[in-house]
Amino acid sequence: MRFSSPFTSLLVFVSIATASPALNGRGEGVIRFPLTRTKSADVDGHVDTTALYAQLVRVSNKYRHTFSAFEANTGSAHPLSGKMMSSMTEGGDGDVPLINQGTDLWYGEIDLGTPKQKFNVSIDSGSTDLFLPSVSCVDCTGHKMYNAVQSSTAKDKGIPNVLSYGQGQVGGDEFSDDVFLGGYEVAQYLFLTLKGLIFVAKALDQTFLAASWYSLDFAYPNFEPDGLAGFAFEKISALGAKSVFETISDSGVLPESVFSVKLSSTSGESELCIGTMNTNLYVEDTLTYTAVTEEGYWQVNLEAVSRNGATVASNNSSIIDTGTTFIVTSDVAAEAYYKDIPGSSNSTQGEITYYTIPCDTIGSYTPTFTFGGRGFNVSKETFNLGPASSGSSDCLGGIVGMSSIDFWVIGGVFLQNVYTVFDKGNLQVGFAELA
Ligand SMILES: *[C@@H]1O[C@H](CO)[C@@H](O)[C@H](O)[C@H]1NC(C)=O
Ligand SMILES: *[C@@H]1O[C@H](CO)[C@@H](O)[C@H](O)[C@H]1NC(C)=O
Numbered sequence: 313m314r315f316s317s318p319f320t321s322l323l324v325f326v327s328i329a330t331a332s333p334a335l336n337g338r339g340e341g342v343i344r345f346p347l348t349r350t351k352s353a354d355v356d357g358h359v360d361t362t363a364l365y366a367q368l369v370r371v372s373n374k375y376r377h378t379f380s381a382f383e384a385n386t387g388s389a390h391p392l393s394g395k396m397m398s399s400m401t402e403g404g405d406g407d408v409p410l411i412n413q414g415t416d417l418w419y420g421e422i423d424l425g426t427p428k429q430k431f432n433v434s435i436d437s438g439s440t441d442l443f444l445p446s447v448s449c450v451d452c453t454g455h456k457m458y459n460a461v462q463s464s465t466a467k468d469k470g471i472p473n474v475l476s477y478g479q480g481q482v483g484g485d486e487f488s489d490d491v492f493l494g495g496y497e498v499a500q501y502l503f504l505t506l507k508g509l510i511f512v513a514k515a516l517d518q519t520f521l522a523a524s525w526y527s528l529d530f531a532y533p534n535f536e537p538d539g540l541a542g543f544a545f546e547k548i549s550a551l552g553a554k555s556v557f558e559t560i561s562d563s564g565v566l567p568e569s570v571f572s573v574k575l576s577s578t579s580g581e582s583e584l585c586i587g588t589m590n591t592n593l594y595v596e597d598t599l600t601y602t603a604v605t606e607e608g609y610w611q612v613n614l615e616a617v618s619r620n621g622a623t624v625a626s627n628n629s630s631i632i633d634t635g636t637t638f639i640v641t642s643d644v645a646a647e648a649y650y651k652d653i654p655g656s657s658n659s660t661q662g663e664i665t666y667y668t669i670p671c672d673t674i675g676s677y678t679p680t681f682t683f684g685g686r687g688f689n690v691s692k693e694t695f696n697l698g699p700a701s702s703g704s705s706d707c708l709g710g711i712v713g714m715s716s717i718d719f720w721v722i723g724g725v726f727l728q729n730v731y732t733v734f735d736k737g738n739l740q741v742g743f744a745e746l747a
């Protein structure tokens with residue numbers, strides 16, 4: 313049962329939801345689609361530290377770039393930007409090896425244009441803009457490319473722009489077109505949800521960057537998906553545009569202005585759900601909300617980080633970022649986390665400090681993060697990134713230090729342990745234990 317007119321379908325859904333609110337929250341009749349995880353940073357059984365470093369530099373520069381966008385859009389500096397914007401190092405520019413992205417990121421399929429053109433995009437709650445390669449991109453071989461000429465709804469805004477994600481940069485023209493989420497692999501969904509209806513959310517006139525060039529960092533296969541879709545707020549958009557999620561949400565068709573994710577390293581288990589939560593994936597009475605403290609990123613108060621019952625950090629700002637693999641914090645806070653662990657050591661490369669713990673004991677030193685009054689444990693499987701080098705008995709810990717920041721970036725190492733709800737309607741983030 314496939315609805316070819318997405319807009320009509322959503323109207324239908326809204327009336328169904330109104331008629332039987334029980335459907336709402338059961339994950340039926342909303343948009344759910346599977347996410348794929350990119351290859352992990354693992355070569356010959358140990359962590360690919362080169363890939364890890366490259367990703368961290370990219371993270372550092374993503375924040376520099378989005379902090380600048382926040383200031384340009386709002387006229388005031390982002391409250392968390394102080395240390396980063398005053399630091400002179402440009403995040404190791406120039407010495408980042410060009411290698412496979414090699415770190416965990418999650419991506420899913422979207423459709424763009426009329427008729428629809430299909431792309432895989434990385435789902436990034438730590439940025440806002442959408443970019444895709446256009447057919448004029450000479451460096452984009454291996455990626456699906458957007459052909460504006462073939463889309464009757466495409467509009468060239470005639471504004472050239474460059475988006476910077478560190479060493480990774482993409483440049484091109486701003487366009488707008490219709491974006492569709494969901495509505496494919498209908499058979500699979502009908503199977504999964506039994507009687508669930510499948511709907512498509514349509515973001516009319518979504519602004520995005522149609523890239524005419526990709527730096528090597530985003531070339532295939534260094535970057536597995538074709539493009540990237542930010543799911544944060546307009547305030548940190550370098551295009552001065554709403555995210556795909558905001559566009560859909562503002563059109564008023566969603567039962568709730570939320571999106572929810574389960575991120576897993578197990579193939580077939582990751583999912584993005586738009587418009588509600590998939591209650592099959594988490595333990596309902598553990599769902600705990602905490603307020604967004606500054607609209608821009610999905611920024612919330614991290615009440616405590618503890619290890620073996622002892623608190624090592626408390627009441628710090630944190631950003632919930634599905635586009636970052638690790639947990640990243642200041643070098644001082646990272647040091648505080650590892651300092652009493654027997655056999656731990658560290659090494660610094662540029663602004664990044666990595667920590668290792670002997671592989672046979674690392675499972676005893678996993679962190680617990682407290683949000684909204686509830687502690688959520690990080691498993692040893694997600695905290696332990698693997699042996700630091702081939703044959704090494706020291707394993708890399710999932711909390712990494714970055715001298716240019718003084719907050720916590722909460723990425724995949726934590727997010728794989730919880731179900732996460734990004735609630736724009738009530739400006740809050742919810743975490744729940746996985747079912
Ligand atoms: C998106 O990625 C998945 C998983 O790698 C793949 O099966 C699918 O064909 C890709 N879709 C497109 C449009 O390239
Ligand atoms: C964190 O902030 C809360 C609320 O402001 C306060 O009650 C608590 O004592 C603080 N914790 C620490 C360790 O500073």
Ligand SMILES: *[C@@H]1O[C@H](CO)[C@@H](O)[C@H](O)[C@H]1NC(C)=O
Nearest residue numbers: 647650651652656657658667
């Ligand atoms: C990190 O390295 C510094 C300098 O070698 C050392 O003083 C510190 O104890 C190390 N920290 C940990 C947790 O190993």
Ligand SMILES: *[C@@H]1O[C@H](CO)[C@@H](O)[C@H](O)[C@H]1NC(C)=O
Nearest residue numbers: 620621680687688689690745
């Ligand atoms: C989290 O870890 C602590 C300490 O190991 C343990 O007591 C607690 O039961 C764990 N919580 C959950 C929900 O697994």
Ligand SMILES: CC(=O)N[C@H]1CO[C@H](CO)[C@@H](O)[C@@H]1O
Nearest residue numbers: 625628641642645718719720
């Ligand atoms: C990253 C981090 O943990 N930053 C701060 C957390 O809060 C303490 C106490 O207020 C600060 O000293 C840290 O700099």
